[in-house]
Amino acid sequence: MFAREVDSSDIIKGALADVIFLPVDCEKGEGPAIAAKFSVRGYPTFYAVNGQGEPVERWIGYEGAEGWARSVAAARADTRTLVAKKTAFETAPTAALALSLANDAATGYDFPVSVKYFKQARELDPARADEYTGNIFMYMYYGADDGAFTFDEIRAEADRMLAAADAEAGDRVDIASMIVQVARKQDRVADAIPYLTKGLEAGATLPEDSPAARTVRSLKVDHALLVEKDAPKAVALRKAMLPENWEQDPKRLNQFAWWCLQNDVNLEEAEVLVMRAVELSEADGDRANYLDTAAEICLKRGNCEEAIARIRKAIELAPDREYFKEQLAKFEAALTQKKG
Amino acid sequence: MRSPLLAGALAVLILGAAAAATAADDHGTATYAEALAQAQQQNKLLVIDFYADW
Numbered sequence: 001m002f003a004r005e006v007d008s009s010d011i012i013k014g015a016l017a018d019v020i021f022l023p024v025d026c027e028k029g030e031g032p033a034i035a036a037k038f039s040v041r042g043y044p045t046f047y048a049v050n051g052q053g054e055p056v057e058r059w060i061g062y063e064g065a066e067g068w069a070r071s072v073a074a075a076r077a078d079t080r081t082l083v084a085k086k087t088a089f090e091t092a093p094t095a096a097l098a099l100s101l102a103n104d105a106a107t108g109y110d111f112p113v114s115v116k117y118f119k120q121a122r123e124l125d126p127a128r129a130d131e132y133t134g135n136i137f138m139y140m141y142y143g144a145d146d147g148a149f150t151f152d153e154i155r156a157e158a159d160r161m162l163a164a165a166d167a168e169a170g171d172r173v174d175i176a177s178m179i180v181q182v183a184r185k186q187d188r189v190a191d192a193i194p195y196l197t198k199g200l201e202a203g204a205t206l207p208e209d210s211p212a213a214r215t216v217r218s219l220k221v222d223h224a225l226l227v228e229k230d231a232p233k234a235v236a237l238r239k240a241m242l243p244e245n246w247e248q249d250p251k252r253l254n255q256f257a258w259w260c261l262q263n264d265v266n267l268e269e270a271e272v273l274v275m276r277a278v279e280l281s282e283a284d285g286d287r288a289n290y291l292d293t294a295a296e297i298c299l300k301r302g303n304c305e306e307a308i309a310r311i312r313k314a315i316e317l318a319p320d321r322e323y324f325k326e327q328l329a330k331f332e333a334a335l336t337q338k339k340g
Numbered sequence: 341m342r343s344p345l346l347a348g349a350l351a352v353l354i355l356g357a358a359a360a361a362t363a364a365d366d367h368g369t370a371t372y373a374e375a376l377a378q379a380q381q382q383n384k385l386l387v388i389d390f391y392a393d394w
Contacts (some may be wrong), residue, residue, distance in 0.1 A: 003389075003391065004393070006389075016390050018384060019379075019384050019385045019386065020375050020379040020382065020384050020386045020387070021367050021375075021386075021387050021389070022372060022386060022387070022388045022389070023376040023388075023389045023391065023392060024372070024388055024389065024390050024391070025392065025394065026390050026391065026392050028393075030371060030372060031390075034372045034388075034390075035390055038388070038390070040390045043390060043391050043392045044389055044390060044391045045389065045390040046388065046389055046390070047386075047387070047388040047390070048382045048385045048386070048387050048388075049376070049379075049385065049386050049388065050379070050385060050386075051376065051379045051380030051381075051383065051384075051386075052380070053376055053386075056385060056391070070385060075387070076385060077387055079385065175342065249345075287387070329358055
């Protein structure tokens with residue numbers, strides 16, 4: 001999205017007028033080495049560095065031209081290095097420094113530290129509290145994967161966002177989706193149901209071509225599974241989200257089978273479909289991945305022997321992938337436990 | 341309003357949104373070393389866009 005706008009947005013052109021700009025394709029030419037040098041972990045990542053190559057500001061994601069230009073402006077307004085900014089914050093904290101350090105930490109996927117700085121920015125600059133709360137909620141959501149934040153902490157920030165007067169239907173849908181995902185991972189599904197319900201209510205007001213439309217359809221799947229407890233309905237709704245001819249597309253077949261596995265529904269068909277993906281796929285690495293999905297489904301269905309056979313085939317296809325060997329050990333342990 | 345933060349950043353981190361290659365001709369740089377030298381000479385910041393074309 002940034003690349004599309006870099007040549008068309010006057011805001012971005014204005015921001016670039018007083019800096020040197022270097023796009024780096026991280027998969028071509030010198031890109032991988034430069035990306036490694038800067039510890040890039042996701043795309044797009046932006047760095048502002050001084051003439052010595054020292055980072056002055058860094059941020060991840062593209063939120064639109066205005067936000068991007070603000071980040072460049074922040075770098076130009078305070079050209080101290082991030083290291084110096086961290087030291088300065090200890091003695092003389094400001095919202096601008098907190099924001100720089102929060103973005104720095106988020107770019108390094110250190111979400112607890114990022115959230116800490118965003119909260120400090122919120123205290124130091126109450127006028128932009130809603131903006132910071134959005135960041136806090138989002139990075140708590142990402143951090144939840146590693147157990148860095150509890151459902152209750154994340155829910156508290158969601159409530160702050162939902163209480164904001166300008167929270168629109170699309171926001172409510174996104175928040176509901178994220179809360180449901182965290183709740184499922186942390187075994188708090190019952191606490192997420194009110195958010196799910198309100199998210200669907202908000203989604204009903206959106207047009208079909210809304211950017212949030214796909215998330216609304218996903219919420220309907222969650223509602224069928226978690227509220228109505230109607231697995232066949234959920235499966236049908238999930239299939240309806242897939243593109244035309246998905247049953248001939250190995251990646252889509254695997255994606256659907258994996259969803260079935262994660263939700264412990266429709267496993268018999270899921271196994272058939274993922275084995276079709278194995279047949280249709282031409283790349284050994286992909287076939288190995290699909291066999292891993294098939295093996296996991298076998299395990300879930302109680303067929304440890306077949307799970308072992310399939311993961312052994314995956315290892316043959318991709319002998320360098322340590323993960324598959326770990327999977328084999330897991331399936332063998334399950335078989336031993338079953339027999340024991 | 342629909343939060344551009346959530347919409348944009350989610351796309352980046354969850355979907356791995358990719359940016360297509362952008363010509364750097366207007367900015368006169370081709371490699372990192374050259375761009376850094378240019379920044380040093382002109383006493384400007386170097387802004388780097390790390391992207392993947394997928």
